[in-house]
Amino acid sequence: MQLRRPIGAFVLIAAMSAVAAAQAPGETPSAPAPAPATGSDEPNTDDYRDVLGGEKPTSPESSTTTSTTSDETPMTGTGRFGVYHDSDATTVMRGLATAAKEWGHWSLTTTAVVDAVTSASIDVRTSPALGKVDVVTGASGQSSMTGGQMSDTRYLGTVGVGWNDTSGHALNLTTSAASERDYASVSAGLNGSIDVADRNVTLLGGFTVTDNWVSSVLDSTLHRKMFALGWSGGVARVLTPTDAVRLRYDGKLSDGYQASPYRSVRFGDWTTTTLSTGQITFDNTIGSADGLPEKLPETRLGTALTGEWVHALALGIGLHSSVRAAHDSWGVDSLTPALDLRIAKPTWRLQLGYRLYLQSRASFFEDKYTMDPSMYVNYSSDKELGRQIGNLASFDVATAISEPDSPNDARMMLFFHTDAFQYTYPGFDLLPSRTSVFIEAGLSWEH
């Protein structure tokens, strides 16, 4: 059930990202990095990947002592369990499992994700349809609505294939399919990179296509589609022995139904009453107190520019800073500065971060549409399209709990991850602020 527009992306993106993480460069079939400090100046397969790449489980120290002559690495994998809860009465329990295997220059990764959602959020409680329904149970048994609280289960599977020649050329293809009671999605992405200038520079590019099918548990006649195309290009560069930067341009074009079939907009200088069931009703409205289904433009083009800088404070201690500026055709602008401190030691890693989010409202969004509906072309009660100020504090820690017996073995890592979010919505009377926390723990087998 679509608590928020397109909430199905929650599970889809997480799983696709899990594939990306599982196929991190540290898991490429190439031999672990030789000792860099005393080696020659001839570039090798690992000279650059550690700067721009993803998580590589072996520490710099341990990586200097291991080698493998086999093209085949052991299977790696991750099991994660996390809980999200927010002050808007939404809870999500997530289980995620990933398995990855590499053969020579090729790799294969599969991921499965299950999300179990319960919610009595402001979108549910103000929905004239959902709020009045006592029990709605989907034929599949996946979703239900009882006493002002909905529940739903989402499933997703992802397969990714990667190719890396270990000489600075890489290509990755990922496909995914997701399903929930009233939302289905399929997606594919292709991206690649090329190292140049003795691997001091990496050129990046990629695109994704996603097709979405939207329906409603309350209206069996509603069947709408939304297609999205994403693209990205950028460059990363080593600046000094202790500094690297990356600049990336991202775009996304969405076309089709982008509203929520459950969200309605009331008109006039309305007031609200909260019933004992939690349902919120509206008084003093222009027209029906149930309002009208929200109406959004069917096309949206968004672009973003992100700059990043990572600086070594000392060996094993890094400071990462970034700024993202975004603009879209609906008039939503945002600015996102972030800073995080990382420590990576042979048997443990730690990361502390803070991120600020500032957003302007969409050009058609109003906290209250005080005139007759006929005066508006588009209207929405989606608070994420209004002004937003967000704060995020994050904490990640990982520690090795078993070391490999041989270079071709995987080692086991235990990790813990938590994010604390706080959003304010200036002018949005129905929900002035929201606080959320996501806590996750898991095990990974890494090579």
Place this chain on the structure above:
Amino acid sequence: MKYAWVFCLALAAGCTHVRPSQRAALKNPAMRFEMEPGAAAQRDSILEISEGATFRSAGSGTPGVTCRCK
């Protein structure tokens, strides 16, 4: 946006050259743009549905150009 591409080209064409033997600090996991990509992926999935102007890159993170290509 054209200025961004100009900046990209300038960045790519910069004259600084860091030799492999000078990259000891850069090779540490703490110096990766995504040190914990799994955790970042989970975080980003929440951000995208919580923020009106946040969407995932087609080249990083999700299918993950920078995340898994090196």
